[in-house]
Amino acid sequence: MSISISEDAIVKTAKRLSSLDALESEAIHIIREVVAEFERPALLFSGGKDSVVMLHLATKAFWPGRVPFPVLHVDTGHNFPEVLEFRDRTVERLGIRLVVGSVQEYIDRGELNERADGTRNPLQTVPLLDTINAKKFDAVFGGGRRDEDKARAKERILSLRDEFGQWDPRNQRPELWNLYNGRHTVGQHVRAFPISNWTELDVWRYIERENIELPGLYYAHQREVFRRDGMWRAVGEVSQPTEKETVETRTVRYRTVGDMSCTGAVESDAADVSAVVREVALSTLTERGATRADDRISEAAMEDRKKDGYF
Amino acid sequence: MSTAVETALEHSTLFRFATAGSVDDGKSTLVGRLLHDSKSVLADQLDAVARTSAERGFGGERGGLDLALLTDGLRAEREQGITIDVAYRYFATANRTFILADTPGHVQYTKNTVTGASTADAVVVLIDARKGVLEQTRRHLAVARLLRVAHIIVAVNKIDLVDYSEAVFRDVEFQLKQAARELKVDEPAIIPVSALEGDNVVDRSEKTPWYGGPSLLETLEQLPALADLETDLEAFRFPVQTVIRPQGAVAPDLDADAYRDYRGYAGQVAAGSIRVGEAVTVQPSGRTTTVTGIDFAGQELEEAFAPQSVVLRLADDIDIARGDLIAEAGAAGSNAQLPQPTQDLYAALCWLSPKPLKEGSRLLIKHGSKTVQGLVRQVISKLDLSTFADQPASGLELNDIGTVHIRLAAALPVDNYVNFRRTGAFLVIDPSDGNTLAAGLVESDHLELSAREDERYDI
Numbered sequence: 001m002s003i004s005i006s007e008d009a010i011v012k013t014a015k016r017l018s019s020l021d022a023l024e025s026e027a028i029h030i031i032r033e034v035v036a037e038f039e040r041p042a043l044l045f046s047g048g049k050d051s052v053v054m055l056h057l058a059t060k061a062f063w064p065g066r067v068p069f070p071v072l073h074v075d076t077g078h079n080f081p082e083v084l085e086f087r088d089r090t091v092e093r094l095g096i097r098l099v100v101g102s103v104q105e106y107i108d109r110g111e112l113n114e115r116a117d118g119t120r121n122p123l124q125t126v127p128l129l130d131t132i133n134a135k136k137f138d139a140v141f142g143g144g145r146r147d148e149d150k151a152r153a154k155e156r157i158l159s160l161r162d163e164f165g166q167w168d169p170r171n172q173r174p175e176l177w178n179l180y181n182g183r184h185t186v187g188q189h190v191r192a193f194p195i196s197n198w199t200e201l202d203v204w205r206y207i208e209r210e211n212i213e214l215p216g217l218y219y220a221h222q223r224e225v226f227r228r229d230g231m232w233r234a235v236g237e238v239s240q241p242t243e244k245e246t247v248e249t250r251t252v253r254y255r256t257v258g259d260m261s262c263t264g265a266v267e268s269d270a271a272d273v274s275a276v277v278r279e280v281a282l283s284t285l286t287e288r289g290a291t292r293a294d295d296r297i298s299e300a301a302m303e304d305r306k307k308d309g310y311f
Numbered sequence: 312m313s314t315a316v317e318t319a320l321e322h323s324t325l326f327r328f329a330t331a332g333s334v335d336d337g338k339s340t341l342v343g344r345l346l347h348d349s350k351s352v353l354a355d356q357l358d359a360v361a362r363t364s365a366e367r368g369f370g371g372e373r374g375g376l377d378l379a380l381l382t383d384g385l386r387a388e389r390e391q392g393i394t395i396d397v398a399y400r401y402f403a404t405a406n407r408t409f410i411l412a413d414t415p416g417h418v419q420y421t422k423n424t425v426t427g428a429s430t431a432d433a434v435v436v437l438i439d440a441r442k443g444v445l446e447q448t449r450r451h452l453a454v455a456r457l458l459r460v461a462h463i464i465v466a467v468n469k470i471d472l473v474d475y476s477e478a479v480f481r482d483v484e485f486q487l488k489q490a491a492r493e494l495k496v497d498e499p500a501i502i503p504v505s506a507l508e509g510d511n512v513v514d515r516s517e518k519t520p521w522y523g524g525p526s527l528l529e530t531l532e533q534l535p536a537l538a539d540l541e542t543d544l545e546a547f548r549f550p551v552q553t554v555i556r557p558q559g560a561v562a563p564d565l566d567a568d569a570y571r572d573y574r575g576y577a578g579q580v581a582a583g584s585i586r587v588g589e590a591v592t593v594q595p596s597g598r599t600t601t602v603t604g605i606d607f608a609g610q611e612l613e614e615a616f617a618p619q620s621v622v623l624r625l626a627d628d629i630d631i632a633r634g635d636l637i638a639e640a641g642a643a644g645s646n647a648q649l650p651q652p653t654q655d656l657y658a659a660l661c662w663l664s665p666k667p668l669k670e671g672s673r674l675l676i677k678h679g680s681k682t683v684q685g686l687v688r689q690v691i692s693k694l695d696l697s698t699f700a701d702q703p704a705s706g707l708e709l710n711d712i713g714t715v716h717i718r719l720a721a722a723l724p725v726d727n728y729v730n731f732r733r734t735g736a737f738l739v740i741d742p743s744d745g746n747t748l749a750a751g752l753v754e755s756d757h758l759e760l761s762a763r764e765d766e767r768y769d770i
Contacts (some may be wrong), residue, residue, distance in 0.1 A: 013636070014534075015584060016324055017324070017325075017618065017619065018322065018323065018324060019324055019407075019408040021327045021619075022323070022324070022325045022618065025579060025618055025619050026618070026619075026620075028579075028620040029552070029578075029618075029620050032343070032552040032553050032577055032578075032620070033552060033680070035553065036552055036553045036633050036680065044664040058525050059608070060607070061577070061620070062555060062562075062608075062623075063555075063562060063606070063607075063608040063609055064557050064561055064562055064565050064573055064609075065555050065556075065560055065561065065562065066557065066560040066562050066563070066571045067465065068560075093563065093565040094562075094563060095562075096729045102679040116322065119339075127483050137392060146398075146401070147401050150398075152401065153398045153399055154396045154397065154398045154399075166650070169396060170396070171744055173747045174423075174426040174663050174747050175426060175427065176425065176426060176429040176736070176738060176747070177429045177430060177732070177733065177736045177750075178579070178738070178748045179677055179678075179735070179736065180645035180737045181677065181738055181745070181746075181747050182739060183675075183739055183745030183746075184745060185744070185745065196399070197399065197401070197410055199401045201403075202408075202418035269439045
């Protein structure tokens with residue numbers, strides 16, 4: 001389909017934001033609203049690209065002031081070492097506080113059991129909720145996007161959670177105009193998703209435009225991998241190939257960065273951000289479909305985890 | 312991707328639209344079709360749809376894809392074949408990035424339609440060609456009109472089930488034009504479509520030779536967005552979200568001494584635009600000052616316009632806090648453009664809660680960045696959807712649209728919603744549990760209204 005824009009239209013619409021600027025402005029507005037209306041906000045920060053973009057937006061929202069809230073990371077104990085290094089370096093550079101909840105400690109204490117499939121992503125929920133309660137966080141920012149999953153597509157930007165962190169999809173408050181209602185009672189807290197309306201491509205275009213640093217494994221590199229569930233899995237302490245699986249060296253990159261035990265890499269030559277933007281624009285698979293074993297468990301995997309208090 | 316596409320991406324703008332329909336008029340299928348035919352569905356999503364369609368025997372022996380499965384996200388939705396909550400979808404064409412609010416058409420229909428329409432540049436109302444204009448259609452049109460959605464598009468769906476009959480389409484078109492006249496809305500764009508077969512959704516159909524207009528997607532691509540229509544015309548409005556005074560806590564890469572005395576007002580431009588050097592009035596104090604700087608994350612801007620998020624610096628050290636409104640100073644002759652702080656709110660409410668509204672109720676009113684207590688003095692009227700006329704009323708129930716008088720504990724600098732979508736809108740919140748009860752739209756200047764309190768007026 002070809003639509004031509006007339007000269008008149010261009011003159012008349014000089015004062016308008018590009019889609020990326022409009023999304024940035026919306027996110028900053030939401031971040032400021034939450035900081036103004038809540039007593040103890042925190043940002044979930046894993047070092048993954050969406051949380052890195054969130055932190056970047058927060059620095060812009062409060063410039064020339066500092067980011068006025070701490071970041072919170074639930075460490076599964078299976079995180080990529082280079083991502084943890086990136087996480088620590090970033091919070092140090094920005095002068096913000098890092099709070100860590102550790103899945104490993106829960107397992108060591110016997111309060112959580114390792115799953116048969118070795119995936120630790122679902123185990124993050126309890127340490128997350130305990131940390132939220134212990135630190136009395138009343139609003140927790142996340143980098144969740146509605147294009148990631150069909151359940152997320154229905155979640156509000158400000159999502160009320162009960163004492164158990166549960167999301168009740170059938171009983172959500174209407175979200176009208178840009179007026180966000182974050183009122184909550186004692187024990188409840190709110191998850192805030194300022195980049196709800198961004199797509200994976202928007203995130204990458206923004207990373208390119210703003211020149212945002214990411215952990216290196218988002219870009220093409222050589223890695224020892226083996227094939228499992230149609231994904232390339234890194235050889236590491238927590239993901240060992242079985243006898244039937246062959247280890248090979250491939251040029252890969254990660255589209256999502258989560259727990260090593262369930263995050264797969266994709267074959268890619270995209271070694272820098274503009275190459276990734278091109279790759280994502282042409283991709284025929286969603287990022288979760290391509291790289292997350294935990295979302296393949298069932299069609300409603302994300303919905304079930306969210307109801308139980310997951311991000 | 313070619314360079315041409317990359318260039319287009321940089322210039323692409325956001326366009327938000329909502330769909331509204333009744334039960335079983337094929338809305339999920341239409342949205343699925345729009346996503347599918349505009350190539351916005353990725354292979355793994357399509358595989359999942361194909362699998363489930365086959366398991367359920369969709370389309371009988373002929374097979375096929377149940378495109379509604381693309382949007383129905385929650386387990387109960389897939390089990391019951393219905394849509395429960397507003398879902399947001401994203402797709403892009405060469406010049407536009409679309410945000411689609413897909414609103415279900417049953418039970419809490421008004422809640423969902425109002426939610427979707429509140430941020431929309433356009434509303435696509437679905438009609439089943441076999442059923443014509445229903446009460447729900449009239450409700451959708453009334454909500455779109457009340458919320459001042461810039462464009463209403465009507466998709467007359469299932470045109471394949473009436474054998475692509477022009478006579479049927481013309482009959483529906485006639486009913487629609489009549490409803491539009493009664494509602495005093497511009498005639499909507501009316502498009503015959505088949506979501507199931509794909510006719511006139513993305514590509515124009517050969518099966519409707521009697522229809523010469525654009526397809527649904529072509530229509531959505533060509534309509535001007537609300538921001539384009541309004542920004543140049545509106546007066547400046549800027550609700551202050553927070554005051555930025557870093558004092559000791561300056562961002563680490565900045566010189567702390569240089570920003571020790573920095574004081575800026577952070578917010579998102581709600582309407583109009585402002586330039587450095589222009590005069591502004593701060594409400595509710597009414598003090599006037601000049602903008603000395605517009606900052607955005609280290610950049611100094613000459614001008615800011617809606618919907619940019621920026622920080623304003625002002626010449627005088629006046630007491631400004633979250634909840635205040637910075638507005639274009641009322642120059643001689645333009646006084647009508649200044650929001651008047653008022654404790655008497657006359658407004659239309661879309662009642663979205665099963666808990667009914669009664670006169671005498673105590674509520675919270677959230678307007679801009681301020682929340683104040685309110686007392687419902689009077690329920691003035693309620694909209695009758697069959698006639699679009701106001702009826703006397705003493706309360707409002709779920710899905711009702713009515714007009715009320717609310718007395719506020721503190722004055723709010725409100726605008727008339729008709730002129731200012733953002734500063735004329737408010738939330739009604741239940742003080743007991745914090746839930747959102749209603750969408751509020753400031754009806755008119757309070758002076759004007761209190762003078763003609765008995766008169767009926769159009770919603």
